[in-house]
Amino acid sequence: MRLFFKYGFTLAFCVFMLMMFNSCGSRRNMVYFQPDSSQINTLYEQYVPKIQANDILTIVVTAADPRATMPFNPVSMMPNGNLTQQTDLALRPTYTVDDNGDLTLPMLGKIHVSGLTRLQAIEKIRSELNQYIKDPGVNINFNNFRVSVLGEVARPGSFIMPTERVTILEALGMAGDLTIRGVRENVLLVREIDGKKTMHRLDLTQQNTINSPFYYLAQNDVIYVEPNKSQINNSKLGANTSVVISIAGLLITVISVLTR
Known part of the structure; x- marks a missing residue:
């Protein structure tokens, strides 16, 4: 019986130490943008998102005389529940x-x-409007500036951004940041360029990543954070828990029989 407790305790201790070893991490793998000799020279103007096919844009034309803009601003009126009246809520035209x-x-x-x-599209449309309106104003906004964040983050999903000036950190922040199990050195960014899907890897632990052309996001970007080895090992352990328990129980039974 004494050997039973001895070997049973040893087996349990080994399993515990193995789990602790798999869950260990280091500061180097966790901290964002660790200082190095890189010079930070990122300019948003270098990486401004470009308008693409299938983008949905809200375009509003303004002028000193609002009546002059009416042909360029199709308006839809929403009923307020009374069929004899309409609200003054105008839906901005989208294209x-x-x-x-x-x-x-x-x-x-x-x-x-x-x-x-x-901004370039605004100037182009303004130049076309000059033949109809004196000193026209044009406002354009993206309606479908969507970014998807998947993998080891707190709240994976797709997010509509209020502005096209958004960084990968802001997108990850909207997804609740990476979990402790996310690999920060190898974050995948999928982007469509000229109709083709391209893949790019970013190391969020390196300060130089701020200078990457993919630090600022484009519409329809997809960010994927892969799990670390510990998470993968834990998932394997979880899938085989019943097998491990059965084997451990069999070993303990054999040991108890042999030590009687």
Whole structure:
């Protein structure tokens, strides 16, 4: 019986130490943007997202005389429950960039905007409006600037960004940040460039990542955080828990029989 307790305790201790070893981590693998000799010179203007096919844009035209803008701002009115009245809530007009990269606007017809930044598209549309309106104003916003964050984060999902100026850190923050089990040195970013999916790896533990052309995100980017080895091992252990318990029970039984 004494040997039974001895070997049983030894077996349990080995299993415990193995689990503790698998869950160990180091500061070097956890801390973001650790200082190094890199110079931080990231400029957002270098990586401004470009308008792409199938983007949905809200476009509002303004002028000193609001009546002059009416042909360019189609308005939908929402009923307030009383069929004899309408609310003054105007729905901002939205337009989808077609597969050729064109917008079709009232009065102006087709305007090619694919490959332009938001500010460049504003200037292009303003120049077209000059023949109809004196000193027109144009406001353009992305309606579908969506970023998806998957893998080892607290709240994976897709997020609509309020602005196109968004960094990978802000997207991860919206997803609740990486869990303790997420690999920070090898974060995958999937981006569509000229209609083709491209994959890029970012090391969030390195300060130089701030200079990456993928530090600022584009619409429809997908971020994937892979699990570390400990999480993978734990998942394997969880899947085989019943087998491990059965084997351990058999070994303890054999030992107790042999030591009687």
